[in-house]
């Protein structure tokens with residue numbers, strides 16, 4: 001019977017939250033849901049996917065899958081689709097996920113809908129929700145054939161535990177010669193302290209209003225006091241003030257923390273689409289007409305250089 005296959009990603013000994021979120025979304029839609037876990041030394045992680053709705057986890061545990069390269073993964077997914085007839089294959093958005101999804105679409109001559117924020121069943125058909133025109137509209141997108149491939153935006157869903165158990169099935173990957181030609185020469189992992197912006201309950205985001213890269217320490221100190229993470233606008237990331245990994249917005253990450261504090265951010269539509277689903281938005285901006293105030297729950301008009309150090313001090317006092 002056709003079913004859904006979800007591509008699981010892991011880092012070290014952890015299954016990544018975005019792919020678990022896609023897995024639990026698939027489980028909510030019902031039907032036969034399986035997951036594929038590919039890597040080296042990953043078998044012990046497989047059972048954990050059961051709690052998020054995987055009935056079966058297919059594990060390809062092979063040293064040739066250690067490096068996060070797409071083509072060997074495409075081979076294994078194509079093998080699984082061929083053997084089990086999955087009619088839907090779902091991916092969470094990531095650099096690897098996007099590479100694998102696009103290459104699998106080419107390999108299987110299948111349709112891929114990307115940047116989806118939701119997937120629903122309408123009149124017995126799967127329909128994807130895809131924001132367009134700078135996220136000012138949401139389009140319904142579908143597929144004209146199977147397998148249907150879909151790539152979801154980061155932060156589109158939260159993982160939901162269902163408490164189930166998965167059957168773990170080990171598979172022998174059959175890799176094509178051409179898929180093993182690329183070699184990972186170097187991998188760098190950026191160390192960070194505190195939560196990532198995808199996981200943080202509190203985000204303090206800095207924009208051009210900070211005035212200089214050094215002034216990001218104001219955002220960092222406030223984030224530290226609140227136990228949160230630091231994000232940035234594209235303007236400051238492009239200027240080299242802060243790493244790209246911290247960019248929120250249309251061409252950055254989508255986040256939905258409990259609290260989003262925007263420091264010196266004008267609130268352009270391309271930034272808004274990445275953070276508008278935050279539960280509470282607080283903006284500090286010296287321009288009372290800044291667009292960000294139109295969608296903030298609390299707005300403070302003033303110079304952030306005066307306000308933020310005092311706010312950080314107050315938070316520290318309260319927390320101690």
Ligand SMILES: Cc1cc2nc3c(=O)[nH]c(=O)nc-3n(C[C@H](O)[C@H](O)[C@H](O)COP(=O)(O)OP(=O)(O)OC[C@H]3O[C@@H](n4cnc5c(N)ncnc54)[C@H](O)[C@@H]3O)c2cc1C
Nearest residue numbers: 207208209233234235249250251252264265266271286304
């Ligand atoms: C195709 C496309 C994709 C894009 N993708 C993204 C994206 O993913 N993410 C993103 O963020 N942007 C994105 N942008 C850019 C976006 O349009 C804006 O240019 C950008 O978000 C502006 O960043 P900013 O708010 O830091 O800077 P600005 O717009 O320059 O705003 C700075 C703000 O700081 C305030 N300010 C200045 N000094 C102080 C002070 N001392 N105290 C308090 N407030 C002060 C000002 O009043 C102003 O409102 C994209 C643009 C395009 C065209």
